[in-house]
Amino acid sequence: MDPYTTVVFDLDGTLLDTLADLEASVNHALARAHLPARTTDEVRLFTGNGIRRLIERSVNEDREHPADASTVEAVLEEFKRHYAAHCQDHTAPYPGVIELVDHLKHAGVRVAVVSNKADFAVQELVERQFPGTFDCVLGECEEAGIRKKPAPDMVNVALERMGGERAGLVYVGDSEVDVQTAQNVGCSCLSCSWGFRERGWLVRAGATTIVDAPTELERVLLAGAV
Incomplete structure (x- = not known):
């Protein structure tokens, strides 16, 4: 098997457990707009397509009377303000993730983060969580003409910044957006069951290789293409 030489990771639900801080900021912003709170499971399922989509879903998903655009914008801006101040309150790497990335680096593998988060x-x-570790880190920047996932743009930009070598590329994520991203990039995909989507959801989304722990992910990544 050919070894993986470049690993591009999603962030939320893959490397970091960010759900508690996302839920807190969503519900703070909704409360400011006098809208009902969302549950943990709702916030989990609303993630994956960026902050704007998270707020649009939180405001309007399954609501009998959808809010107007100005309400969505107000909630979005309040979310950004609150999350900027509180995104580190409870967020932490999943157990074993720091060791996983360190072992990949020591094996000479290039590692990047590509996320639809702002x-x-x-x-x-x-x-804060992985100081000086990753070779490229890229969040949502559509204002620069880089479409967010599942478009291939962000992964392609990350590759360019790391030297442009596509051979040995694998994408690692925890959602249907990540499965679609890998398909659009034309690379292998490894799906993590410990994140924001459970195994059955990933299977229905088309995931072909699912790992259940960072130690298993490490074995697969260092063994090479599956």
Whole structure:
């Protein structure tokens, strides 16, 4: 088997457990707009397509009377303000993830983070939790003409910043968005069952290789293409 030489990771639900802080900021912003709170499971399922989509779903998903655009914008701005101040309150790497990334680096594997989360939060979280570790870190930046996942743009930009070598590339994530991203990039995909989507959901989304723990993911990544 050919070894993997470049691993591109999703962030939320893959490397970091960010759910508690996302839920807290969502419900803070909803409360400010006098809207009902969302449950943990709802927030979990609303993630994956970026902060704006998270807020649009939180405000309007299954609501009998959808809110107007100005309400969505107000909730979005309040979420950003609150999350910028509180994104580190409870967020932490999943057990074994720090060791996984360290072992990949020591094996000479290039590692990157590509996330639909707002770039300001991605940069802060990765620098705080994995200082100096990743070869490229990229959050949502559609204003620069880089489409967010599942479009292939963000992964392609990360590859360019790391030298452009596509051979040996694998994408690692925890959701249907990540499965679709790997398909659009044309690379292998490994799906993590410990994140924001359970195994059955991943299977229905088309995941072909699912790992249940960072130690298992490490074995697969260092063994090579599956």
